[in-house]
Every structure is written in structure tokens, then in C-alpha cells.
Amino acid sequence: MRTTLDFSPLFRSGIGFDRVFDVLETASRVQPMDNWPPYDIIRVGEDAYRIVMAVAGFDRDELTLTDRPNLLVVSGAKRESEPDPDCLYLHKGIAERTFERRFELADHVKVANASLEKGLLTIDLQREIPEALKPRRIEIQGQGAGAAKAHAQIQAPKAA
Structure with a gap:
């Protein structure tokens, strides 16, 4: 339920x-419960993340990464190839189906880089908070010099 x-x-x-x-x-x-291709999401630092996705059998040109505001879309599509007439599959267990995986990203999280090695697609993400949104320290003024100077300006000169 x-x-x-x-x-x-x-x-x-x-x-x-x-x-x-x-x-x-x-x-x-x-x-729908589609858990293919399998992937890991790893936190590698305070503001750094990594997605590792198993995409065995896919080449770089068959994978597409699209970085939209607050959304990362990873998709893959195998190229059509002519079957070898001398080759007959007795069992085909390596998945070559088209996929699309979406990841919701927090504000200011951007893709830093992506690489494909040994069938693993690695996507590094970095949170980059703009300077205007970072916390800043505010100086606290004392009552000493600033208050005395303002008080001196208010007084009228003494008559002799």
C-alpha cells in the first residue's frame, strides 16, 4: 500500500x-523499477560527488550526457550494425538496449567532467556556490571613535 x-x-x-x-x-x-544500467552515487568531498555507471559494451559516441539546470540526463543508444552472417548467438546476455537515466541535481551543482574507462562511465559533480551567496563576515563597529567624532560635530563653538 x-x-x-x-x-x-x-x-x-x-x-x-x-x-x-x-x-x-x-x-x-x-x-517503473528499471535498474539498468547499475550505478553508484559517491560523496567524495564536502562539495564533490561522483556517479559511476556500468555501461559495458557502449562506446563514447553511443553515450550522451545532458546537463540542464538542476537535472543531469545520461542516455545511451547502440549504433545499428550489420549482423555477421557467419555468427550465430547461442546466448546473448550483454544488454545493448537503449537507456535514459535522470539525476535531480541540487542548486549550484554542475558537472565537472566525465570519463569512460573499462566499461564504467564516471561523472564528477561539483557544487559551486556563487560568491554573492556565500556567508560573509560583518564587522561590528565599536562605540569609541565613531561615536565621539559624531558628538564633536554636533556641538556648537563656545562664545568667548
Whole structure:
């Protein structure tokens, strides 16, 4: 039994959280159990992640990575090739089917690089927070020099 979550009360009081609600809604929907190709998601640092996907039998030109805002799409499609007339498969266990795998990315997470080696597609991701959004230190002014200077400017000169 699956429980459906109603996010409408959150829409009444939350402003600017549309993306979070969309991600929660997408995650709560029943999706077909397609676990091919297998993959790992690894955290390799405070702001660095890695996706390793097993894509045995695929060449670089048969794989496509598309980096959209907050979404990474990895897809693969084998090229059509002429079957060898002298070759007859008795068992074919290596999957060569087309696939598309989507990964929701947090804000400011970008693809740093991707490589294919020994049948493993490795995608490195990096969170790059803009300087304007990073925490900054604010100097606290003392009451000493600044207050005395302002007080001196207010006083009128003494009459002799």
C-alpha cells in the first residue's frame, strides 16, 4: 500500500520552495523499477560527488550526457550494425538496449567532467556556490571613535 502525500498546505505558507516541492512530488510518484544500467552515487568531498555507471559494451559516441539546470540526463543508444552472417548467438546476455537515466541535481551543482574507462562511465559533480551567496563576515563597529567624532560635530563653538 502506498500513501499519497498532499503538499498543498505547504504551498499556502512556503514561498520560493517550488523546486523542493516538485522534487518531493516526483519522488513520491510510482516509477517503473528499471535498474539498468547499475550505478553508484559517491560523496567524495564536502562539495564533490561522483556517479559511476556500468555501461559495458557502449562506446563514447553511443553515450550522451545532458546537463540542464538542476537535472543531469545520461542516455545511451547502440549504433545499428550489420549482423555477421557467419555468427550465430547461442546466448546473448550483454544488454545493448537503449537507456535514459535522470539525476535531480541540487542548486549550484554542475558537472565537472566525465570519463569512460573499462566499461564504467564516471561523472564528477561539483557544487559551486556563487560568491554573492556565500556567508560573509560583518564587522561590528565599536562605540569609541565613531561615536565621539559624531558628538564633536554636533556641538556648537563656545562664545568667548
